[in-house]
Amino acid sequence: MALLEAENVRQCFGGLVALNGVSFEVRRGQIMAIIGPNGAGKTTLFNIVCGLINPTDGVVRMDGKVITGLKPFQIAALGVSRTFQNVSLFPHMTVLENVLVGRHLHGRAGLIGCALRLPTQRREEKAMVEQASRFLEEVGLAEKAQHSAGGLSLGQRRLVELARALGTEPRLLLLDEPASGLNTKETDNLAKTLRRIRDRGITLLMVEHDMSLVMDIADEILVLDFGVKIAEGPPAQVRSDPKVIAVYLGEKENVASG
């Protein structure tokens, strides 16, 4: 059984049909990429998968269990985590605290335990700080732990967001344009990090405009255009698909050479 299945997902905003009956599957251990021009409905699809939006129609299943209608925090508890296209860190908190929020699901201390600073809570806190620091190391930002998240560069903030999402120890990680705003060197590092994450057994679903990155690391590509799936398959196949080439006419070179 696929890890994530979407069936006939449809989303209307007033008169605008952002997604029109999209179905796909994400298999375990893969990196799957979603590409498509601006406004194709990629972010909307993410919002539906992680529960920020209830779709007008259609269902999404995780491990065969329907997750549409659940709240985002319930879906997160099932092992889905994400980053946001326009980086949504908690700017008034430190980098470490941001990642610690990602560890929230793995803590148990309640309001009263926290207020009384019970020994169990203190132990848990210490362990959480250690784990969070490890995730920061993984993305190479350990030395920024005590900096304010609002003051970092865009590339660094994307990485913090990645660490925060990893902090939830997801089985499925949704990345919305993780490479936008990064320079070439940062993008190369990102590719390595993403492969490492996949090799650890985390399934990745990412939206990305950087074709060379997508062609490089994706195992499977889904192409959306105006809310409709127009192609799906391994990079080599998608690259030569005439419909995809037609959509990306302006970027034909890019796709072909990517």
Place this chain on the structure above:
Amino acid sequence: MVQALQYFFSGITVGSVYAIVAIGFNIIYSATGVLNFAQGEFVMLGGMVAITLASFLPVPVAVAVAVAIVTLFGCGLELVFFRRLRSHSILHMIIITIGLSIVIQELALHVWDEKVRSLPYFTGNEASSVKLLGAALSPQVIWVLGTAAIVVALLQLFYKRTLYGRAMRACSSNPEAAMLVGINTGNMRTAAFGLSAGLGALAGCVISPISMTHYEMGPGLAIKGFAAAVLGGLGNPMAAVVGGLMVGLIEAFSVSVIPSAFKDVAAFAILLAMLFLRPHGLFGRPSGVSVREV
């Protein structure tokens, strides 16, 4: 039967005032995303200014001038507190309106003292009455209902037919796009505050002969107007009219069941029940967007 009819008319009379307050909420909410806690104060100010002016001006002129003054006051508030601070969060803007509500009340207390005042009846006096379907009504009731009806009709025309009204709607549904097509969203917000304040003031004038004007009347009106706005679905000005009338009617009829000192409880119970059951309003359907990505 006649008793019920009497309740009915008193319900739709106060209801139309709630409706206008609810429309005021909606106008500002859709233009700025702010719930304006000083909405009731516009009503109070309209009444108070008109009463003061009426001592040396004919009533119609006093009302017109009062509405104009409060409209300018509303625009001024936007210019001073919100235009400068647009980058602040919605939370901060809401808190500012809360502060404004208190300061305006205190100001009114010092300018007009705590006496309950009222405008003279627009036609006739307390004693005169007109018969409608067997119920004896004060002529002022006709004034209130007529004014509310005209306001709603004109607003409808304004939003649907005029360029300015359409621009205002565009601003609320998609501010970035509106800005891109060359609409000055800042001016639209100022206009929204002015319009909302002016409508409130007008309501404050027409209702003054019936339910009096008092410096502390604002918050109570605001909460009922808000209940009406939620009934209709926040962001939908015309549905707010139905919401307002319903709140008014429920309040009026509740008097026959619970002591009238507690009739405000009814409005609040409606508000809570709505938030529980149908937060998107009686007519709206859930937009499906529970939290927008920021």
Place this chain on the structure above:
Amino acid sequence: MNTTTRIWPRLAAFAAAAIVIQLSLGAAGKVYYLTQLTMAVYYAIVVMGLSLLMGYAGQVSLGHGAFFAIGGYTSAFLTTHNMAGCRGAAWFDLLDKCGVIVSRKSLYDDTLVLTVAPWLAFIVAVLLTVVIAAVIGYPSLRLRGHYLAMATLGFGLIIHCILIGSPVLGAADGITGVPSLSVGGLAVSGKSAVRVQNYYIAWAVAIAVLVLLRNLVESRMGRALRAIHDSEAAASAMGVNTPKLKLEVLMVSAALAAMAGSLLAHYNEGIGPSESSSFKSVRYLALVAAGGMANLEGALVVSTLLVFLSLRGWFGTYDNAVFGIILIAIVALAPQGPFRQLGLRMNRCRPLYKPGKEARSGAS
């Protein structure tokens, strides 16, 4: 985070300041100032609770005056309402056997007055308020936007109406003759013989609340709260049960207001309906803002000072207006609070940051 080591010096500073103030007032022959100061410290507890809700979680409540009043009135009513007439009823005898009924002689004649024990009344007051807060908060906190503010405003108006309109609760005069609340030899009471003792009791309670709330905001739950304030969507996507947490925080905040209300009712030997007016609720908002929104120490210091001045009548007839203006001015001009720089220096666990564009528009 690891702030336990850093909070103690600051607590010592608070304690030292409290002692210095008491001694110097004694030396200046103005011990009666301690009465207003004690009251101000109790009000500061409400403000710290509201700071948790508004400054940290980003939710506005205009019902804290009402929560305070419910706490105070419940205590006052239960400890003054004579239940002598209920003797013989099964429930009354049961309560009596549990030792929660106290008796005393009426002030006016020699009749026996039987009431609920003050400590039990205190507990009932806090629990009742928490339940009410949950009923108001549950529907309004599930929604996006600031419905809680409106719902609590309406709630406050209703409570005010009910208090003024209920003869059992003393209508416009409120309840008087509330006995003292004594626990283990200490008595919360307004008698001038125990004025100094009560001044320290108030500080002890306030500092205990400060420590608990500080622990809270620096913990797992506190981080989740602050995350909700910055971006509810992101917090929820990271697994924070946002509606539940917001509701719990409202309940904690209301409980603190009720606690202060109950203690003050005992200290003042009575309570009146003006406590529930919307002016009072807005005053608490203003004090949270003046303290620096998300700054518990600031809330404690600033509200003790400003409420003391207000109780001494410094603001004359412009009392409410002053707080309204403070609220507007601070939120409009210095939303981080007037002590932001100072606070950051005191509060080194949160390093200096430069909020980018995103930070400023984050909550919208």
